[in-house]
Amino acid sequence: MATTTDSSNTSATTTTENATSKTIKIQSNDGETHEIDQGVVEQSSTIKTLSDLMDLGDVPIPLPNVKGSILTPIVEFCNYHKNDPKPEPLDDDDDDDPNKDIYEPKRSDDICEWDQNFIKRFTVQEGTLFDIIMATVGCKTIANMVRGKASSEVREMFNISYDPPGEGLNAPNAIESQAGTVPTTQDTSATGPSPQPDPMN
Amino acid sequence: MKNLLDQFDDLPDEILIYIFKKLYNDEVLYSLMDVNQRLNRIVHDTIFTRYLCLLEYWADGDSTYPLPDPILDRLCSKILPAIGHQIESLFLERTSIERVLCATNYPNLIDLGLCDIQFEAAMVLFFGK
Numbered sequence: 001m002a003t004t005t006d007s008s009n010t011s012a013t014t015t016t017e018n019a020t021s022k023t024i025k026i027q028s029n030d031g032e033t034h035e036i037d038q039g040v041v042e043q044s045s046t047i048k049t050l051s052d053l054m055d056l057g058d059v060p061i062p063l064p065n066v067k068g069s070i071l072t073p074i075v076e077f078c079n080y081h082k083n084d085p086k087p088e089p090l091d092d093d094d095d096d097d098p099n100k101d102i103y104e105p106k107r108s109d110d111i112c113e114w115d116q117n118f119i120k121r122f123t124v125q126e127g128t129l130f131d132i133i134m135a136t137v138g139c140k141t142i143a144n145m146v147r148g149k150a151s152s153e154v155r156e157m158f159n160i161s162y163d164p165p166g167e168g169l170n171a172p173n174a175i176e177s178q179a180g181t182v183p184t185t186q187d188t189s190a191t192g193p194s195p196q197p198d199p200m201n
Numbered sequence: 202m203k204n205l206l207d208q209f210d211d212l213p214d215e216i217l218i219y220i221f222k223k224l225y226n227d228e229v230l231y232s233l234m235d236v237n238q239r240l241n242r243i244v245h246d247t248i249f250t251r252y253l254c255l256l257e258y259w260a261d262g263d264s265t266y267p268l269p270d271p272i273l274d275r276l277c278s279k280i281l282p283a284i285g286h287q288i289e290s291l292f293l294e295r296t297s298i299e300r301v302l303c304a305t306n307y308p309n310l311i312d313l314g315l316c317d318i319q320f321e322a323a324m325v326l327f328f329g330k
Binding site for chain 1: 209220221223224228231232233234235236237238240271275
């Protein structure tokens with residue numbers, strides 16, 4: 001009995017090791033190639049799907065949205081986190097779920113120390129923060145930068161020009177002529193003063 | 202160096218929404234409404250306007266305190282009148298209840314939470330006695 005169990009365990013261990021030792025290649029949009037193991041693959045749904053669907057052999061998976069200077073730290077990030085516990089499924093698509101806990105706090109200040117040091121390498125000034133944001137923890141950093149700022153400060157921080165209502169591609173008329181599923185921008189001149197409520201009587 | 206505006210505008214709506222969802226809805230509306238037309242369109246989505254909790258909790262989690270005055274001022278004068286018709290759930294703190302309720306109409310409000318309000322104060326507020 002003990003022998004059978006040991007054999008089974010050995011077999012399982014070997015299988016796991018084989019899965020872990022399997023490597024694939026990925027390639028940035030400027031031709032930089034990295035060889036990554038299964039632990040890293042598991043962290044990217046795009047790469048995982050591609051590697052599951054296709055027997056790529058030595059052909060690298062192209063990543064057209066990522067340049068080499070960004071892919072290197074991304075691989076480093078994934079290698080560091082490959083043994084982390086699996087995250088709970090994202091709830092970004094279940095806004096209409098009546099069972100969703102709408103009181104659940106949305107944390108953006110829970111970046112671990114390693115990740116904080118990692119993200120310091122990327123800055124708004126050099127534009128690298130916007131590159132890394134497409135893939136890693138940059139989203140939380142941007143959210144923290146926005147938190148508590150007035151709209152004018154946000155405009156200044158990201159050097160965003162104010163486009164007056166009624167002009168340009170994002171004007172209400174232009175938006176309304178599109179799909180129409182997303183509420184359009186307020187046109188204060190058209191809205192007029194809001195009537196006072198009749199408080200529940 | 203690439204222009205920062207281009208970089209921010211290069212981010213697709215989906216990524217911006219993902220970022221903004223890291224914030225509470227009142228933070229999104231206060232900081233991003235009227236930044237520009239594109240962000241205005243995004244933050245007017247019901248993802249950010251359907252549910253609003255206009256209060257903050259002390260660390261003990263049991264008691265509440267109002268949002269800072271500048272934020273409440275802007276919410277009541279500019280933001281709530283623009284999105285009042287989209288709000289379905291509204292949670293308010295004792296000292297700001299009357300001000301927020303009088304800021305605009307809420308024709309689609311189906312869930313109103315009043316925190317730290319005493320019975321007598323509620324009677325005065327809703328029935329005038």
